[in-house]
Amino acid sequence: MNVIYMISLEITFILLNLYLLPKNIAIFISVLTIILLTIFNNKNKIFIAIIPILFLIRSVYTIDFSNHLIGNTVTLNMQLYKEKGLIKEINGKFPTSISYTYITNLQNGLYNITGTIKNKAIKYNNTYYTLDIDNIKEIQENTLKLYFKNKANSLLKNSNFQLKKIYYAVVLGENQYLNKQLKDIFSYIGISHLMALSGFHIGLIILIVNFIISKFSLTKRKKNILLLLFITCYYMGITHSPSLTRAYIMGVIYLLGNILYENTTLPKSLCIAYIISLFFNPTYIQNISFKLSYIAVFIISYIYPIIKSMLNSKNKILHSFIFIITIQIFLLPVTLNEFGTIQILGFISNLIAVPIGSIFITISFIGLLLENIYLGFVVYPLIKISYLIFIKTINILNKIPLMTLKINNGFKSSLFYILYIGILCFLAFYMERKKEKITHEKIYKRTHIHQ
Incomplete structure (x- = not known):
């Protein structure tokens, strides 16, 4: 097994131990497993x-x-929005x-709060703490974040509040501004992924910037360095999210390659991003955005290519339909x-709303780029028109039952x-072996006929 895949499995096993077992037992089992795998592996033992x-040390x-923080004085690093x-x-x-x-009585932003925990409650699988506050210290956002926000505000100074909320979500990653009603609509029609910054958005940025710098006489290497910067x-x-971090790392690997x-491959890039993301924050493995992001790309990397290879048709619409259905099913x-939900007709919105939403997002990114040279007003009418078409489309789709x-x-x-x-990995392995067997049989038949 490739060393990258082996390390990914080891890291996953370590986290499962830490979450499911008492801490000391989890550490013992993890260390023992690492030692055994190192002994019985033939190469790359050091890695x-x-x-x-x-990773085990960092996680611990x-x-x-x-589990017993009540009555203790703690310091919380937190992001506040509407008093939550x-x-x-x-x-x-x-x-x-x-x-x-x-x-209460604080503006939206980042804070360090010191206080004593009075109570703890579990709601919808999330933890809510009640705090007696001793000290509040505001954390200033970095210069780049403030710069992008100022440019976005300048670009959207004449727009309505809902357009600003959606723009902030799809361009700046500030999806906390989306209200529950809007989030429920996106979830119902199956396009929540469009509102969360991910590989689609990073890939879009690379395409837009690459198109611009391709107009200059630069070597391919210099172009990729500029794209990376x-x-x-x-x-x-x-604002970072697990899905955005994954997309950024995979984008960096692709450009560095x-x-x-x-040569870089999508499966190996995914595993490297998985390892680095969990080193950055081991608790990401509990995050639903992290789970959906990595599982979806795993399906795209391992499962869909095998299903695609079994199709005899070259029809692009059929391939798009199979692509969406494959992701939905898995x-x-x-x-x-x-x-507790099942997407029944979600493929319809993915075939209709996603392309329209993609146009809106593309124009929105171009608007932010142009605003850096005070020309954002040139594309602002297009941003507004594409937004209105997108909103009209999702409102129509929201009326479709089931x-x-x-x-x-x-x-x-x-x-x-x-x-x-486990089932997904086994299925990918089985289908890959089956594909290899079919390929070998075709090669054998061709060779036999030629002879």
Whole structure:
């Protein structure tokens, strides 16, 4: 097995141990497993041993496994929006579940809050803390974030509030501005992924910037270096999410491969992004955005190419339909587990609303670029028109019955993912072997006929 895949499995196993078992037992089993895999592996032993050990150490010291915080004085790093604070860190450590607290009389922004925890409640699988506040310190956003926000505000100064909210979500990653009604509509018609910055958006930026710099007489290597610098500046200037971090890392790997004249493959890039993302924040593995993002790209990388190879047709519309259906079918167990929903007619919105939404997002990115030279007003009318068409489309689709069927509130079982990922990996392996067998048979027949 390739060393990258082996390390990915080891890291996943370590996190499962830490979440499902007592801490000391989890550490012992993880170390024992790493030692055994290192001993019985024939090559790349140093990577198979060192990287998982470093990850284990980082996870132990950066994840907050405390279950008895009531009465303790803590420092919370949090992002506040409309008096609801999303807790990013507790005493410098990542919380094991999505956690919130409520703070009144403060503006939206980032804060360090020191106080004593009075109460803890679990609602919808999230943790809510009640706090006696001792000290509040505002955290200033970085210069790039402020710069992009100012440019977006300048571009949209004459627009309505809903356009600003959607623009902030699809261009700056600020999806907290979307109200619940709008989020429910996107979820019902099956295009929530369009509102979350991910590989689609990073790829779009690379295409737009590449088109612009292609007008200059630059070598391919210099173009890729400029693209790398641009997407890095963009990434540093917007709100991060697990799906965006994955897309950024994969984009960096792709561009570095071009710069260094190295071949990169989508599956290996996905595994490297998975490892780096979890090093950055080990608790991402509990995040639904992280799960959906990586599983969807896994399906695109491993499952869909095999299904595509079995199709005899070259019809692009058919391939688009099969692509959407493949992702929907294989993500169905995840949406059932997390949300208790089944997308029945979601492929319709993906064939109609996604292309229209893509046009709106593309023009929105171009508008932000032009606003840097004070020419955003040139494309603002197009932003407004494409937005109105997009909103009209999703409102029509929202009236269609059975786009998404709600069954229950979801099971949210961690053990489910062990079985699901295992089946998915086995299926990918089995289908790949079957594809190789068919290819070998075709080659044999051709050789036999030629002889």
